[in-house]
Amino acid sequence: NFGRIAAQTAKQAILQKIRQTERTIVYEEYKDRVGDIVSGSVRRFERGDIVVDLGRAEAVMPSKERIPTEEYQIGDRVRAFVLAVQDNTMGPAIILSRAHPDFVRRLFAMEVAEIADKTVEIRAVAREAGYRTKIAVISHEEKVDPVGACVGMRGIRVKNIVRELSGEKIDIVRWSDDVRTYVTNALSPAKLLRVNIDAEARVVYVVTDPEQLSLAIGKRGQNVRLASRLLGCRIEIKSEETVKDEVAAALAAMLRQVEGLEEEAPEAETSGPAIDYDSHLPLEELSGISDRMRERLIEHGFSHAGALAEADPATLMEIPGIGPHSAAQLIQTAKSALAAQAAAGNEE
Numbered sequence: 001n002f003g004r005i006a007a008q009t010a011k012q013a014i015l016q017k018i019r020q021t022e023r024t025i026v027y028e029e030y031k032d033r034v035g036d037i038v039s040g041s042v043r044r045f046e047r048g049d050i051v052v053d054l055g056r057a058e059a060v061m062p063s064k065e066r067i068p069t070e071e072y073q074i075g076d077r078v079r080a081f082v083l084a085v086q087d088n089t090m091g092p093a094i095i096l097s098r099a100h101p102d103f104v105r106r107l108f109a110m111e112v113a114e115i116a117d118k119t120v121e122i123r124a125v126a127r128e129a130g131y132r133t134k135i136a137v138i139s140h141e142e143k144v145d146p147v148g149a150c151v152g153m154r155g156i157r158v159k160n161i162v163r164e165l166s167g168e169k170i171d172i173v174r175w176s177d178d179v180r181t182y183v184t185n186a187l188s189p190a191k192l193l194r195v196n197i198d199a200e201a202r203v204v205y206v207v208t209d210p211e212q213l214s215l216a217i218g219k220r221g222q223n224v225r226l227a228s229r230l231l232g233c234r235i236e237i238k239s240e241e242t243v244k245d246e247v248a249a250a251l252a253a254m255l256r257q258v259e260g261l262e263e264e265a266p267e268a269e270t271s272g273p274a275i276d277y278d279s280h281l282p283l284e285e286l287s288g289i290s291d292r293m294r295e296r297l298i299e300h301g302f303s304h305a306g307a308l309a310e311a312d313p314a315t316l317m318e319i320p321g322i323g324p325h326s327a328a329q330l331i332q333t334a335k336s337a338l339a340a341q342a343a344a345g346n347e348e
Helices: 004-033 101-111 146-151 153-164 179-186 210-217 219-231 240-264 266-271 291-299 305-309 324-347
Strands: 037-046 049-053 058-061 077-088 091-097 120-128 132-139 169-174 192-198 203-208 234-239
Touching (some): 004 091, 037 058, 037 101, 058 077, 101 120, 101 153, 120 219, 132 219, 146 153, 153 169, 169 179, 179 203, 203 240, 210 234, 234 240, 240 324, 305 324
Parallel strands (some): 058 091, 132 169, 203 234
Antiparallel strands (some): 037 049, 049 058, 192 203
């Protein structure tokens, strides 16, 4: 007995309630699937974003979450990582990603049984989507090789993942508690000569042969950039020849500075007391040296200012956290302190 307007109003209210219930069902279904991999087909394109049909719902893959080297056509099947599920007035928004590092992590968990049962753990992932990925793995059982488990027999496991990522290169490295070992693994296949670590500045200084320098840096700096993300600190790579040139330049600058002082005050030089390099002036008396650096110097045999003043810069650079400039500065600091001590003794 309802009129036309009343019946239409009732119909709209029912349809609106149905749509709202459908949105609630979709949100409840996908809100706990964040971090999972889902598959669907490309339905349409919206301003560079891809709308993917998941069956009961539609998801969006923003342009920044796409792999740059991939092209899609309407109807193409696509697998992606559920990045987020947002509930808003227009309905639940399911955000997908194929460029996120966790997409690679989830692919390995699906492909490698040892990762799924937590025998092998992925400690870190660094990725430049479409080009190259580095993952660091560790095994919780001595008999299980983490790298071999991820590669699989004849490389079948990693090949399946590379195929899913449209040919993206994947480097699998062994994670280690020892930072030097970890850096060496992360920069493989390049061979390293020395690794010095400045924990305070979060910088790793690496020295290689000139022939290995380009391999360590990688194409457009990709290898060292990914290794830096994997470690969570900055990596500076130089060839051995470059380091020698820098040390020589630093010593030459010091020599020029000393010669300039001699020209300015020749009388003070000739009449001044000689520096006693056998003096056991403690390192605590030297200004500008942190407690941590002082401990490192003592650990490596430089227990007093005299030993530090006579040190070879190359020997100092083998201590973690000491580069060419720091070595020259430490030697100059020790010499200045000894000169001041000798001058004070002469006055007394």
